[in-house]
Amino acid sequence: MADEQTTTTTAPAAADSPESTEPVSEEPEKPIDPDFEPEIIVFGCHYCAYAAADLAGSMRLQYPTNVRMIKLPCTGKLEIIHLLKALEAGADGVYAAGCLEGECHYLKGNLWARKRVEYTKKLLEEMGMEPERVEMFNMSSADGPLFAQRATEFTERIKRLGPSPVKRGKKAPAAKEGTPA
Amino acid sequence: MITAERKPFEEILGLLEGKEKVLVAGCDTCVAVCLTGGEKEAEILAAELSIKAKEDGRPLDVDHISAIRQCEWEYLDAIAEKVEQYPVVISMACGIGIQSMAEKFTDKLVLPAVNTNMLGMPQEHAVWYERCAACGDCVLGDTGGICPVVRCSKSLMNGPCGGSHDGKCEVTGPNKEEIDCAWQLIHDKLYAQGREDLLLRYTPPKDWSKSSSGGPRKMVKEEAKPV
Numbered sequence: 001m002a003d004e005q006t007t008t009t010t011a012p013a014a015a016d017s018p019e020s021t022e023p024v025s026e027e028p029e030k031p032i033d034p035d036f037e038p039e040i041i042v043f044g045c046h047y048c049a050y051a052a053a054d055l056a057g058s059m060r061l062q063y064p065t066n067v068r069m070i071k072l073p074c075t076g077k078l079e080i081i082h083l084l085k086a087l088e089a090g091a092d093g094v095y096a097a098g099c100l101e102g103e104c105h106y107l108k109g110n111l112w113a114r115k116r117v118e119y120t121k122k123l124l125e126e127m128g129m130e131p132e133r134v135e136m137f138n139m140s141s142a143d144g145p146l147f148a149q150r151a152t153e154f155t156e157r158i159k160r161l162g163p164s165p166v167k168r169g170k171k172a173p174a175a176k177e178g179t180p181a
Numbered sequence: 182m183i184t185a186e187r188k189p190f191e192e193i194l195g196l197l198e199g200k201e202k203v204l205v206a207g208c209d210t211c212v213a214v215c216l217t218g219g220e221k222e223a224e225i226l227a228a229e230l231s232i233k234a235k236e237d238g239r240p241l242d243v244d245h246i247s248a249i250r251q252c253e254w255e256y257l258d259a260i261a262e263k264v265e266q267y268p269v270v271i272s273m274a275c276g277i278g279i280q281s282m283a284e285k286f287t288d289k290l291v292l293p294a295v296n297t298n299m300l301g302m303p304q305e306h307a308v309w310y311e312r313c314a315a316c317g318d319c320v321l322g323d324t325g326g327i328c329p330v331v332r333c334s335k336s337l338m339n340g341p342c343g344g345s346h347d348g349k350c351e352v353t354g355p356n357k358e359e360i361d362c363a364w365q366l367i368h369d370k371l372y373a374q375g376r377e378d379l380l381l382r383y384t385p386p387k388d389w390s391k392s393s394s395g396g397p398r399k400m401v402k403e404e405a406k407p408v
Contacts, residue, residue, distance in 0.1 A: 079221070080225055081221065081224050081225050081228060084225060084228040084229065084232065085228060087232055088228050088231050088232050088235070123190070123225075123229060126189075126190035126191070126229075127190065127229055127232055127233045127236065128233070128236060129232070129236065165235075165236040166232055166235040166236055168236075
């Protein structure tokens, strides 16, 4: 009986474990264009992410140059329109990096930011864009390595998603077929 | 204040199908306070429409503007220059503002981006409750400041009904949330005020002709009309 159980469970477990434990698992079949260098905008909090990026630099940590950071006094300053404007202008991905939850210099700014990011994800879904192009991360000012890790992970995620549909100028082929030439 | 909710994005896209030059018009009074159609929200909708058009690879000239109040001619004058540049205006104001816009700019196609839903009160931040039905014949003086017209599910004038249990109405809200029985609230309030005798008084059927059942209403203040 024990054997039966193991044989039935091993197959799915084996299929799951190698990839699904990775933090990013969306659209794994999509081939990654090696020439695609995403443009990523980070809205970073002055008190944590910006300092963490600085620390990452001092520590000589490597992270993708795709990431461009805009400093905010607090991620609570981040508005939905800022995320949308970045995407409208052709950014392939945007994320906010705020303080650890419960440690915001202004008490709740990072919690507000998370809500706005989550709402923006919904808007992106409505627009037919992948919600994963927008994200919220938390880190402390001492998290230089984490800043580099998040930048690397997010860049990989966007590379997997491919260029922004805004930049491509055309929807996926399926949508193209629907519209008369 | 007047509250409104934005229409689903798909519905807005449907209204704007085939349109290549669109102005999103916000209103900075009621719909701005209820976080639905102010300048901020107008800019968001304009950005969404622009992103969607870029995704689809179709041309769209979209911009946004906001009037202090879309329901008054002088504030529409203030945005007229911008509106004149666009054949299509999608308004985020309440139904009054949208109609004022359509009446003022007769050659424009004016479309609604929101559904006006109630006269509500923000009980807590970002949560609104309906408080007034604009029935034209206020009874709040006899009901402890609690409106039975809008807060009782049956708009009873002599309540409560048999559907009141433990202070809650038998009807549930749109998301299955419980509704306070308005007549229980009225009862408790009148007792607290020592005015419970009002509960024994029979209130005759309401004159709905003073509400929208009497056709569109009009109000004139002769003393304030320009001479």
